[in-house]
């Protein structure tokens with residue numbers, strides 16, 4: 001199976017998967033992509049936003065879901081390149097960073113995100129990451145992630161579609 005078919009299958013498998021948020025994982029993925037597009041993100045960043053939580057798919061086992069940032073990175077990198085994998089792989093680190101550095105950020109986190117923060121090591125800044133050229137985009141992705149939990153987004157046209165994500169994935173593949 002090629003990377004596009006695998007991506008389509010993985011996205012579809014997220015329908016009906018709930019991580020105790022207000023939307024299921026497919027809606028979360030499609031809203032993350034839409035928020036990235038709204039922000040003028042490049043294709044790789046949109047794709048990383050759409051696929052950052054794929055480890056919640058039943059295609060992965062429970063261990064993979066637990067370290068879900070690394071699972072996303074390891075799945076995406078060989079298919080869509082270093083940057084897409086890296087950006088998706090930093091969404092937990094970006095949350096820890098925002099909690100540590102943005103006083104208003106923690107208040108806007110969903111209850112599930114607050115709860116998982118503890119298991120993820122709590123607030124914290126990794127100095128090495130701050131110097132990384134892609135770090136600002138990892139933080140942008142985290143903002144899309146947090147804004148992608150709106151139960152009304154599909155009805156009000158504020159979500160992307162699987163086809164939109166696949167079109168972007170195809171462009172990323174063509175360029176690599």
Ligand SMILES: [Fe+2]
Nearest residue numbers: 028052053145
């Ligand atoms: Fe997420």
